[in-house]
Amino acid sequence: MTKVNELLEQFHKVAVSPEEQLKSYLSQGRKVVACVPVYTPEELIHSMNLVPFGAWGAEIEVREAKKYFPAFICSILQTTLEMGITGKYDGISAIVIPSLCDSLKCLGENWKYGVPNIPFIPMTYPQNRNNDNGRAFTKAGYLRVIDDLEKITGKKFSEAELAKSNKVYNLHNQAMRRLSDVLVEYPWISASQRNDIFKSAYYMTKEEHTTLVNQLMDLLLEMPKETSNMKKIITTGIIADSRDLLTIIGENDMQIVGDDIAHESRQYRTDVNESKDALEGLADKFSRMDNCSVLYDVDKKRGDYIAEMAKRTGADGVVVVMTKFCDPEEFDYPIMKKKFDAAGIPSVLIEVDMQMNNYEQARTALQTFKDMLN
Amino acid sequence: MKESYFLGIDIGSTTSKCILLNSQREIIGSSLVSAGTGTTGPQKAYEDILEKANLTAGDISFTVATGYGRIMFTEANDEMSELSCHAKGVHHIFPDVHTIIDIGGQDAKVISINDAGKVINFVMNDKCAAGTGRFLDVMATILQININDLEIHAREAVRPAKISSTCTVFAESEVISQLSSGENVNNIVAGICESVAGRVASLAKRVGIKEEICMSGGVAKNGGVRDAMSKSLGAKLQYSPKAQYMGALGAALFAYDKLNI
Numbered sequence A: 001m002t003k004v005n006e007l008l009e010q011f012h013k014v015a016v017s018p019e020e021q022l023k024s025y026l027s028q029g030r031k032v033v034a035c036v037p038v039y040t041p042e043e044l045i046h047s048m049n050l051v052p053f054g055a056w057g058a059e060i061e062v063r064e065a066k067k068y069f070p071a072f073i074c075s076i077l078q079t080t081l082e083m084g085i086t087g088k089y090d091g092i093s094a095i096v097i098p099s100l101c102d103s104l105k106c107l108g109e110n111w112k113y114g115v116p117n118i119p120f121i122p123m124t125y126p127q128n129r130n131n132d133n134g135r136a137f138t139k140a141g142y143l144r145v146i147d148d149l150e151k152i153t154g155k156k157f158s159e160a161e162l163a164k165s166n167k168v169y170n171l172h173n174q175a176m177r178r179l180s181d182v183l184v185e186y187p188w189i190s191a192s193q194r195n196d197i198f199k200s201a202y203y204m205t206k207e208e209h210t211t212l213v214n215q216l217m218d219l220l221l222e223m224p225k226e227t228s229n230m231k232k233i234i235t236t237g238i239i240a241d242s243r244d245l246l247t248i249i250g251e252n253d254m255q256i257v258g259d260d261i262a263h264e265s266r267q268y269r270t271d272v273n274e275s276k277d278a279l280e281g282l283a284d285k286f287s288r289m290d291n292c293s294v295l296y297d298v299d300k301k302r303g304d305y306i307a308e309m310a311k312r313t314g315a316d317g318v319v320v321v322m323t324k325f326c327d328p329e330e331f332d333y334p335i336m337k338k339k340f341d342a343a344g345i346p347s348v349l350i351e352v353d354m355q356m357n358n359y360e361q362a363r364t365a366l367q368t369f370k371d372m373l374n
Numbered sequence B: 001m002k003e004s005y006f007l008g009i010d011i012g013s014t015t016s017k018c019i020l021l022n023s024q025r026e027i028i029g030s031s032l033v034s035a036g037t038g039t040t041g042p043q044k045a046y047e048d049i050l051e052k053a054n055l056t057a058g059d060i061s062f063t064v065a066t067g068y069g070r071i072m073f074t075e076a077n078d079e080m081s082e083l084s085c086h087a088k089g090v091h092h093i094f095p096d097v098h099t100i101i102d103i104g105g106q107d108a109k110v111i112s113i114n115d116a117g118k119v120i121n122f123v124m125n126d127k128c129a130a131g132t133g134r135f136l137d138v139m140a141t142i143l144q145i146n147i148n149d150l151e152i153h154a155r156e157a158v159r160p161a162k163i164s165s166t167c168t169v170f171a172e173s174e175v176i177s178q179l180s181s182g183e184n185v186n187n188i189v190a191g192i193c194e195s196v197a198g199r200v201a202s203l204a205k206r207v208g209i210k211e212e213i214c215m216s217g218g219v220a221k222n223g224g225v226r227d228a229m230s231k232s233l234g235a236k237l238q239y240s241p242k243a244q245y246m247g248a249l250g251a252a253l254f255a256y257d258k259l260n261i
Helices: A002-016 A018-027 A042-047 A075-085 A102-114 A132-153 A159-184 A191-203 A206-221 A243-251 A278-288 A302-313 A327-342 A360-373 B041-052 B082-093 B133-143 B147-155 B168-180 B185-207 B223-233 B243-260
Strands: A032-035 A051-054 A094-098 A120-123 A231-237 A254-261 A317-323 A347-352 B005-011 B016-021 B027-033 B060-066 B099-103 B108-113 B119-124 B213-216 B237-239
Touching: A002 A018, A002 A191, A002 A206, A018 A032, A018 A051, A018 A191, A032 A042, A042 A051, A042 A132, A042 A159, A042 A278, A051 A191, A075 A102, A094 A102, A094 A132, A102 A120, A120 A132, A132 A278, A159 A191, A159 A206, A159 A254, A159 A278, A191 A206, A191 A243, A191 A254, A231 A302, A243 A254, A243 A360, A254 A302, A302 A317, A302 A327, A317 A327, A317 A360, A327 A347, A347 A360, A360 B082, A360 B119, B005 B041, B005 B082, B005 B243, B016 B041, B016 B243, B027 B041, B027 B243, B060 B082, B060 B243, B082 B099, B082 B108, B082 B119, B082 B213, B082 B243, B099 B185, B108 B185, B119 B185, B133 B147, B133 B168, B133 B185, B147 B185, B147 B223, B168 B185, B185 B223, B213 B223, B213 B243, B223 B237
Parallel strands: A032 A051, A032 A094, A094 A120, A231 A254, A231 A317, A317 A347, B005 B060, B099 B213, B213 B237
Antiparallel strands: B005 B016, B016 B027, B099 B108, B108 B119
């Protein structure tokens, strides 16, 4: 138990102090590249012996970024830009910003002017990704990223190294998928601790993180499985890392038994097919990704996907963690809600942003939701 | 045998309300203080109801707190969300109600309940004063009208003025513009009531309206808003003169259940 707690504490420290991780990598002489959500080809960056470093904003006050963004734009991007302008990313070699929503496109352009000391590398993805043209378009985008990374960092790309990185990321994906299932059997691990494990993955190399996650799972599986009377919930949304919100989930005796959070499990659903050429394989991976608000889906299957997850995990309900002003998530919500209702799965919507200092409305909503589930 | 008493206290943003039940679940007392969470209002409402019933805190078998200030009220044995309490209170008074529209001092909620009174869906407004009691307070102040008289003015209106339902700050500017252009005050008041009703009716439509519908919370006392809401939803509304106490009543009923179920 002591060792489990030590590992949980290790994940926590990394999750809450990414700046220490950044300093550590830079002091080791490593070059670091910031990776903006939702899907940045970390494998490419990793294969060039660069450290991919997650840039998903932070719970900070936005002041400087307001010069570039209107108020009605998601706080993940506002706070990411704020951190760039205020020097929190100083020392980073470049930032890769994908084009998966309109606000991300704005972030890229604003970054060029707001943070001129950290080069912006665009990653332009196709809307129609799952066909030969889509895969070729994705591959061309990756080639552009590679070209920029080579120029900016002086590092060289090779297919052989990418193949190795694809394997490292596949192993990490598998560990994270397994982790989500293993944690269900240990309800005493809180929603905050679960989030620490997922969040810390953005600030460590995947080799380090996979090792720690596997160690944790091995230790847990030696312990007796536990049942509890907690209500089992699925979370869905872009990000759900607010300490306040996660604490309220715990206070209301709810256990997260699965998630459809972009910042968490959505990252780990799809592996690279290692039998393909490495770069082709990476483009193919993106083409097969699905059930996400920023990935075009004419059939809108995400609601069914979550309903199925709820059935598989025995979840009592779904908590939709809506990032304020996130258009893709807001467009998906009514369709998902209908699917949840049709499947008889209770759901609740909690609106969040990274500048909230009062979670009382969320507390009331979650407390009422708990009453609904009882 | 000594009588048992059950107390519910609803601590809102602007008012504190208490309801006292006896062992037959009959309402034997109520109190209301126009001061909410973070003030002495909750304590005053609590002391007031005990004094009126000639009881002490020790005579109360169980107390449930609800509302925005529920967590901080240390005299309570338990706390519950105001949505669950409003549902419980309204179902007790109007067993056929399936949709509750609760507009309080600083927020609005629409609650869908089943035949047994259990919450099956709900929606809350965002962190904006539009469509809440605060909106009416601000407007009454600008118009120099007593908040309790808004209903009288609204019912005298010939042609309600168009007032934004999106934002209290914008709406305030609009009302000032309407006044300066000579618009009749009654029409402005009716426009304000329609603005509140329109905003909350859109919330209600999100949950899905199932009759019967009831309005609870402090704003339900305003007949102008009730009329406008009924018009917006195209349905008749149930209303109790005790609308403001529904959360406290639900809390008291939950207090009763805690020891009797």
